Amino acid sequence: MSGLTDTNSYEGYIQELSKTTELLMEKIEEGNAGDIAELIDSIKETRDRGLFTEIGKLTRALHDAISEFHIDSYLDDSDQKEVSTISDATDRLSYVMNLTDAAANRTMDMVEASLPIAQGIGDDTSKLKRDWERLGKREISYEEFGALYKDMGKFLEANEKRVTDLQQNLTNILVAQDYQDLTGQVIKRVVSLVQDVEGSLVNLVKLASNVEAVSGIESDKGDKNSKPAQEEMGIFPTKNEEFVSGQDDVDDLLSSLGF
Amino acid sequence: MNILIVDDFSTMRRIIKNLLRDLGFTNTEEADDGSTALPILQKGGIDFLITDWNMPKMTGIDLLRAVRADAALETLPILMVTAEAKREQIVEAAQAGVNGYVVKPFTAAVLQEKIERIFERVEAG
Secondary structure, three states, X not given: OOOOOOOOOHHHHHHHHHHHHHHHHHHHHHOOHHHHHHHHHHHHHHHHHHHHHHHHHHHHHHXXXXXXXXXXXXHOOOOOOOOOHHHHHHHHHHHHHHHHHHHHXXXXXXXXHHHHHHHHHHHHHHHHHHHHHHHHOOXXXXXXXXXXXXXXXXXXXXXXXXXXXXXXXXXXXXXXXXXHHHHHHHHXXXXXXXXXXXXXXXXXXXXXXXXXXXXXXXXXXXXXXXXOOOOOOOOOOOOOOOEOOOHHHHHHHHHHOOO | OOEEEXXXXXXXXXXXHHXXXXXXXXXXXXXXXXXXXXXXHHHOOOOEEEEOOOOOOOOHHHHHHHHXXXXXXXXXXXXXXXXXXXXXXXXXXXXXXXXXXXXXXOOHHHHHXXXXXXXXXXXXX
């Protein structure tokens, strides 16, 4: 083999095969059996070398993707410390589901607690309004007036508490909407991770197609699977030591720093 | 009392704004990240800053550092309200001069407590 052509690239491999084949055709025409045998061996060697190079590239790219997305630790159950980025992303999406579920339930609880309060205010108001109109028309006895006075006092007193309860429920409903911020951040990060995985897969598919071409393997085209992942996600409460588990933990940490 | 609320999510700004109103703070301004917050702060008239951490362009921690590096703003009370729950981040914020740190999701009571504590310290100190 001459070794003048760069067989480390797929293009180089094709170029070298083409050159040797031309030479082989010449030798066949000349009828030089010794040279023909040598050139056939050389073509075989070029093909083997091309195959090894492409497999080597594919293996390296696979290895890079595996370490980039921590898939190795996912496959190795003995190491629980570092989860794969994919299973991490799955956990995060489950977190989104739990958070939205909790927010919806919290909101509905508050609405359900508020509706009877509003109903009570409405019912009492209707009754008092009827009596109040009768009072206006002077259709009310002295005893009834005494009862109306008492009812009005009770109504006003009850309403003070009802309004406070309603305000509190409305505030809780408002705060329950914070899930939108939290889930939005998680989803944004998972989206970016999916994009990274897609980029890596496209690269792997390209390298694998070179291996197929050199080895002569025909494969089904159009397969689109995904895997890998990347990027550390800061938010999201986990049991991980690196993260605080809540506001009490934050307060403890800050007070240990002299806050 | 003018309070600037900085968060890239309008929902969260709205939640904080409403909670502040319940606490009697009706004068609030809003910004969606550090880069839009800084000019508002530099213009003057803001007495309290509530900021998220993770925001596009300029993050909350960068805003905190920029505020502390500005002679006119270095004593401005700052409360960080964020989903960033890494211990090293909380330490980082403390070292950068934050006055309080609230992790999301939070309750109205926690926000009130932290704001009141910051005011107590500012008045005492």
